[in-house]
Amino acid sequence: xxxxxxxxxxxxxxxxxxxxxxxxxxxxxxxxxxxxxxxxxxxxxxxxxxxxxxxxxxxxxxxxxxxxxxxxxxxxxxxxxxxxxxxxxxxxxxxxxxxxxxxxxxxxxxxxx
Amino acid sequence: xxxxxxxxxxxxxxxxxxxxxxxxxxxxxxxxxxxxxxxxxxxxxxxxxxxxxxxxxxxxxxxxxxxxxxxxxxxxxxxxxxxxxxxxxxxxxxxxxxxxxxxxxxxxxxxxxxxxxxxxxxxxxxxxxxxxxxxxxxxxxxxxxxxxxxxxxxxxxxxxxxxxxxxxxxxxxxxxxxxxxxxxxxxxxxxxxxxxxxxxxxxxxxxxxxxxxxxxxxxxxxxxxxxxxxxxxxxxxxxxxxxxxxxxxxxxxxxxxxxxxxxxxxxxxxxxxxxxxxxxxxxxxxxxxxxxxxxxxxxxxxxxxxxxxxxxxxxxxxxxxxxxxxxxxxxxxxxxxxxxxxxxxxxxxxxxxxxxxxx
Numbered sequence: 001x002x003x004x005x006x007x008x009x010x011x012x013x014x015x016x017x018x019x020x021x022x023x024x025x026x027x028x029x030x031x032x033x034x035x036x037x038x039x040x041x042x043x044x045x046x047x048x049x050x051x052x053x054x055x056x057x058x059x060x061x062x063x064x065x066x067x068x069x070x071x072x073x074x075x076x077x078x079x080x081x082x083x084x085x086x087x088x089x090x091x092x093x094x095x096x097x098x099x100x101x102x103x104x105x106x107x108x109x110x111x112x113x
Numbered sequence: 114x115x116x117x118x119x120x121x122x123x124x125x126x127x128x129x130x131x132x133x134x135x136x137x138x139x140x141x142x143x144x145x146x147x148x149x150x151x152x153x154x155x156x157x158x159x160x161x162x163x164x165x166x167x168x169x170x171x172x173x174x175x176x177x178x179x180x181x182x183x184x185x186x187x188x189x190x191x192x193x194x195x196x197x198x199x200x201x202x203x204x205x206x207x208x209x210x211x212x213x214x215x216x217x218x219x220x221x222x223x224x225x226x227x228x229x230x231x232x233x234x235x236x237x238x239x240x241x242x243x244x245x246x247x248x249x250x251x252x253x254x255x256x257x258x259x260x261x262x263x264x265x266x267x268x269x270x271x272x273x274x275x276x277x278x279x280x281x282x283x284x285x286x287x288x289x290x291x292x293x294x295x296x297x298x299x300x301x302x303x304x305x306x307x308x309x310x311x312x313x314x315x316x317x318x319x320x321x322x323x324x325x326x327x328x329x330x331x332x333x334x335x336x337x338x339x340x341x342x343x344x345x346x347x348x349x350x351x352x353x354x355x356x357x358x359x360x361x362x363x364x365x366x367x368x369x370x371x372x373x374x375x376x377x378x379x380x381x382x383x384x385x386x387x388x389x390x391x392x393x394x395x396x397x398x399x400x401x402x403x404x405x406x407x408x409x410x411x412x413x414x415x416x417x418x419x420x421x422x423x424x425x426x427x428x429x430x431x432x433x434x435x436x437x438x439x440x441x442x443x444x445x446x447x448x449x450x451x452x453x454x455x456x457x458x459x460x461x462x463x464x465x466x467x468x469x470x471x472x
Contacts, residue, residue, distance in 0.1 A: 002354035009244075038356055108237055
């Protein structure tokens with residue numbers, strides 16, 4: 001479960017940002033998570049909750065903004081939705097797809113007091 | 114600690130030495146090659162890495178810069194039987210990262226109505242940015258040295274190490290190879306590789322479930338400084354976690370053995386999407402197992418249409434020629450790239466010197 005190391009990276013970014021802005025507490029973390037990314041939403045939320053204990057971000061709300069998957073279909077020559085890997089192009093039923101969106105794992109903002 | 118697999122940090126060992134030591138690489142292993150081509154280690158390599166960050170305030174806007182400095186020195190001792198020592202190259206890669214945050218105070222009131230002092234800080238930073246920055250440094254180092262680096266990923270027991278041993282033995286005298294081994298525990302795999310005469314360094318991830326770019330960066334100075342060679346990075350046997358982490362490799366090579374399920378690419382799509390090469394291993398066992406090779410390839414290409422697929426048996430050697438040809442071509446491309454880079458640099462230096470003479 002690599003979500004643990006991802007959560008540690010997340011806490012590092014959050015703590016550094018909080019320190020720079022002289023925050024007393026981080027009240028929430030807004031996080032963009034792609035449908036085709038390498039992390040599971042619940043596992044990441046759980047891992048962040050664990051690693052944030054005793055830190056400035058303890059008990060911070062973890063708000064996930066889901067980013068849907070999208071891919072370029074070679075055959076249709078257009079962008080189509082791709083909910084998960086292994087699915088066919090919803091238009092033509094083939095698999096000549098190149099992912100164009102949905103692999104995001106990014107902290108978009110934090111809220112501090 | 115994670116409740117799913119117990120994955121955690123702080124227990125990483127590289128060549129048996131804890132990776133968290135303050136100064137990596139002091140008094141470390143040191144490689145020299147014997148007349149028979151076998152590598153032995155006993156070296157001094159020296160590495161410093163430090164980070165600092167500072168904040169500059171420009172009126173109402175505040176910018177912060179953080180820098181990661183990585184210094185590595187490696188000294189190659191070419192030890193001959195007469196006992197003379199030669200000090201070889203030295204290099205100091207430097208890299209700097211900069212990041213900027215922007216604070217928007219008035220928005221805070223909207224987002225946190227209960228506290229008027231609440232502020233929203235826009236960050237827009239990728240979780241993997243630090244790993245990816247180190248991976249880029251690794252990749253540059255591979256390019257500079259003409260190394261064709263491969264990240265081998267698979268389930269435990271797919272035959273990665275056996276394949277490596279057979280590959281190294283087949284390429285002996287033709288292409289130099291070095292190996293970075295990743296496992297939770299034991300030096301067993303590195304020992305198996307060293308028995309072939311090739312240098313190998315073992316990373317033990319402790320409770321960790323994957324290699325990351327930093328572990329590879331720390332392991333690299335502990336290997337002899339090969340040029341125009343193959344570098345195999347054998348990742349921890351795990352079809353999930355290593356998918357997310359770029360190590361700086363030229364290719365992620367997924368290994369799927371025929372004793373596994375035909376539908377494995379569909380079950381573990383993240384890894385088969387991250388990989389661009391698929392080796393189907395243990396094909397000598399096909400008569401005894403219920404594995405449909407063509408169907409597995411169809412499934413894998415649904416996930417990653419660009420996959421290069423090769424079928425091999427590390428035990429009987431069947432199909433190994435395709436793999437070896439592919440590897441040699443990769444090393445040749447890496448060598449050409451390195452030489453072209455050197456040539457480009459020489460041309461630039463010549464042009465600059467010409468400019469100086471004109472002054």
